[in-house]
Amino acid sequence: MKKNVIYSFIIAIASFAFMACSNDDDGNQMRIPDSAKPSAKFTFGNFENEQYANDAVKMDVTNWNNGSTAPEFKSIELFADGHFLITKANAGNKPKFSRMATRATDINGSVDFDNGLYIYGTFTHEKDGVYKLSNGTKIKINKNGDVVGVVTVTYTNCNGVDITIIVNVDFNYKTDEAVRQLCRSWRMDSQEAWLYTDKAYIGYGKQWLDNFFKVKQDITITPEGKQWGFDEDDILDDDDYCRRVIFSPCGTFMCFYQDGDVEIGRWEWRDKQNGILRCYEPFEFGDDDLDDDDDYMDMTVRFDGKRMLMYNEYMDEENDINYKVYSVSTFSARY
Known part of the structure; x- marks a missing residue:
């Protein structure tokens, strides 16, 4: 499975990887890690307004x-x-x-x-x-x-x-508390991803920045994953580390990648009561089929103190193999 199939724009911004799930009653269904699950309730954090x-x-x-x-x-x-x-x-x-x-x-x-x-x-x-x-x-x-x-x-x-x-x-828009909490400059503290196929658990990875300069990572590939030819880049890639992301109250977001690239897109609350956020490509959304996963990505947002956590699961299939990845990214409210 090639890196450019696993990762794309929205995935990199919040560390989300393509995945595919078998049915819940499938005997091969793997247990979801507890740390990959968002809390049931969407609550607000403890943030001061940014300067401007x-x-x-x-x-x-x-x-x-x-x-x-x-x-x-x-x-x-x-x-x-x-x-x-x-x-x-x-x-x-x-x-x-x-x-x-x-x-x-x-x-x-x-x-x-x-x-x-x-x-x-x-x-x-x-x-x-x-x-x-x-x-x-x-x-x-x-x-x-x-x-x-x-x-x-x-x-x-x-x-x-x-x-x-x-x-x-x-x-x-400024009176909306959910908008006020989300819309600021965020520094990514870490990202984690768990990769599965519908047959086996493939591996786990975690990335973080060392003194805001170098991406460090800890990735483990299972024996089954090694046997099938998976490597560390299939779990996480340091070029796709989004060191900083900005959400604006006017619906814009910007992602600054560790390799120097920049991404600009749009966001909206898909389900504000439950903290479901949608990010989408700004110029094609609305023209194409909304079921096209290249157009948008939905994720679950949770605030914790002065941190924001983003959870995602996504579906994909390649070469007759189903993939399942759970991911969580942790951000701090700081420039």
Whole structure:
């Protein structure tokens, strides 16, 4: 079973592997490890708001300078941890779940992803509604109180030119406690995975970061797994370690992989009462069959103090062999 079959974009972001289950009454059904099972009840943790939680907003451009000039971007989002993400007008025309490996950093630390289709950096809050971005631009949101709908924004580009743009915004999500708890910058502490076929237990793996730099791992392959040719990369791969992930209250998430790649996608609460989270590819979702596992991934979220745990099980079949993997990823609320 090849690595690129086991792992894909969403799997790497929360350490989820493809798996397939036989029926519950199958005599070969293996016992699920207790540590791979989420608690029955979804409860909230103990988190303080991040520094810019009240500034977090996504602005989708509907009109750029009355159409007199070409738009420089189609959306800009401010994250609660003090970072921004600009999405250019031609971003999104890419294969599903492609990772962005091409990156360039300017002198102020702003980063281009995917040859400049996305720009990521930091912002400072100068005064109410006015933000200076690390790429040399400025945003002034002209609003009165919390609103939903159309807002006028003054955008000052890197050449110092003021441009009036019209955007769609929604400021009313901030009162939702489930959103407030999830939406912050998370550091992955560890990931675990248990791999089975419908015939035998294949192996277990755990990964963690050593001083935030090197991925360390402890992987065990059973004799049956070795006999069938499984290796450590079939359980976990250090390149797919998501060292940091950001969830925004506006439905965006970003995953920063250990190998330097970046992934950008969308999320929503599939079942908020039970903590079921759905992450999906932002440009294909809704156009394809929702049963296509390349489009989305559902996972169970549990908060514990200042930690978040994500649990997943998934189904796959390859070369007439059914695979079953349980996984759990542990995150701490920190940059």
